[in-house]
Structure formats: structure tokens, C-alpha cells
Amino acid sequence: MTKRISAIVLAYALSIMTGALLPAFGADAVALISSIAGNVEFQRAGEQNWCQARMGDSLFEGDILQTHEQSKASLFFSNGSILKIQPRSRLALSLRESGGKGDASRVASVSRSVMEGIGGIFSAEKKRETLTAVPGIRKLDEEAVVEVLYPRNSAILDPQPHFRWEMRGKGKTVMISLTIKGMGGRLWSLNTRDAGIPYPKGQKPLNRGQTYFVRVESADDSSVSEEVYFRVLDDRGAEEATRMAAQMEELGKSSPGDSTSEFILAAFFRSKGLYHAALERLDGLEAKNPGNRFVLEEKREILAKIGLRKQWEEVNRKLEAQ
Helix, strand or coil: CEEECCHHHHHHHHHHHCCCCHHHCCCCECEEEEEEECCEEEECCCCCCCEECCCCCEECCCCEEEECCCCEEEEEECCCEEEEECCCEEEECCCCCCCCCHHHCEEEECCHHHHHHHCCCECCCCCCCCCCCCCCCCCCCCCCEEEEEECCCEEECCCCCCEEEEEECCCCCCCEEEEEEECCEEEEEEEECCCEECCCCCCCCCCCCCEEEEEEEECCCCCCEEEEEEEECCHHHHHHHHHHHHHHHHHHHHCCCCCHHHHHHHHHHHHCCCHHHHHHHHHHHHHHCCCCHHHHHHHHHHHHHHCCHHHHHHHHHHHHCC
16 A cells, blocks of 8 residues: 655655665666565566565566565655555566466556656666765874764754764873864863763854854863864754654654654755764664665765764675675
């Protein structure tokens, strides 16, 4: 049964598909596998072999999707529709028969006229690039080093963020000086022995739509330091993000165990530059789908964008081990 999501979700989804997640689709894809539970396979048009389906795989005209006992999947179409495939089912994305036999298989097909209405949205010829360089990631010193964890090279929703960092290496100090700067210069600073602090109660909230800089350094050695930027989402962007999150939460409640809502929300956050929020959703998807290559690749690219080298290396090792 196909469930239509609201017009605002559709608009966001289309912008996501033609932007942030486009490299994962491939040319002329009809649908994207947005959720999988159990053993699900697909067969490419004109081929005999069946491939194990993964979340994030693209499906094209002529492909067949098959679920087995106690397995199911969801497809996310470019018109904003979600199609849920039940256990022991086959879906043929063409006019030809899927080849199901007997009562053990429920056969369905999406006609050519339907696909003409929803196809072509994923028609960009861009391919996923192999990440050969990690922009924004500096080589860390083997001695003392400080690394800002949040907020870091990303847009954020909260104008009163909880700052977090990590201090590691030989000779590290426990006293940290944290300084917040706007485009006009320093706003405030403080010293702490913690690895993070909530936004100080005595300070005015940061302005929405503005870019800021956070500098964390050793109180004893200013060479052990790091400065990164972040941007507080403007009012309109914050309203859109909040509304999108609420709608995806409702969609998730209506389909327990289906990861489509998390899938869409992670893509939306990434498209808006909310990289920390996107990573949080991707972490949840990885917990539900351990080792999923699509999720790991998305995490790796975001970690490269914000410059978290240690976490990037961890995800990269998982991908190289596959």
C-alpha cells in the first residue's frame, strides 16, 4: 500500500534527491530502497542472478524486488510516495511478469505509464566519487592535541549549543580556554577543566543566521589549540527543520520498525548543512543496519566535510573491511 507524504515533505525529498544524496542513486533510477528487514533481493533487468538488497540501493525500470519469509522492504519514489513490500512478495518495475509461481509469491508490477510519471528525477549522470582526500582534516600531532567535537564546521539549530571537545596525547593539560568569536570579534571566553560545557547562562544566545568561531586551547600552551566555525540556522531554516523532524517522527510512529523516516530526515539534514544532526540519524540507521555500506559512505563523507579525522578513519576502516 502506497502512502503519500505531505507536500512539504515531497518538496524537501525532491531537493534532497537532486542534491545531497544524488551520487547514491545512479542515472534514471525509479526508486530508492529506504528500509529493509530480513532477506530481500533484487534482480536487474535482463540478468539472471539475484543480488542482496541493501538500504540505499537504486532500482530501475525492469528490475524485480523480492522479499522472503519474514522479510520486508520500503521503496521511496521520486514523487514522494512510499511503497511497502510485504513478506513473500515480488515487485516488477516494468510491464513484464515477475515470474512468480504458485501461491508462495504475491506478484505486482508498476506500469510503464506510472514510471514515466515518476522516472527521470534521478537522471543526473553524476557517479559516487571515491574519497581519495579528506578535506578539512589536518594531521594530528602525536603530542598534545585538542579537537573540537561540537559544533564543528556545520550549521546547528540551537542558538545556545553545548560545546564539546577532546584533549589527547602526551603532556596534555586539563585546563582549557574556550573563546567564542563573531564576525566582529570576540564575544566571550572562559576557562574550564571539563571536556565540554553547556551554553553559559549569563551569556546572550547567539544570533540566528550568523556564523561564529569557537577556539579551544590549552590554558598553558596556546600552540595546542583548534579553531573551527559554525553557523546558527536562521529562523526560516530552523522552522523548516523542526517541522520536517516532526513530520518524520509522525511517519515513523505510523510505521514502527521502518527506517524510511530516518533515512529521509538524515538526507534532509545533510542537504541543509546540519551535519551533526545528519550524523545522529545515520548513527541510528547504522545501529539498525550494521555494516550497511550506504550509511557508512554517507557518514564518511560528512565526517570529511566537518574534519573529524579520528571518526573518519574508524568509518573508513569499516568500509575497507567489506
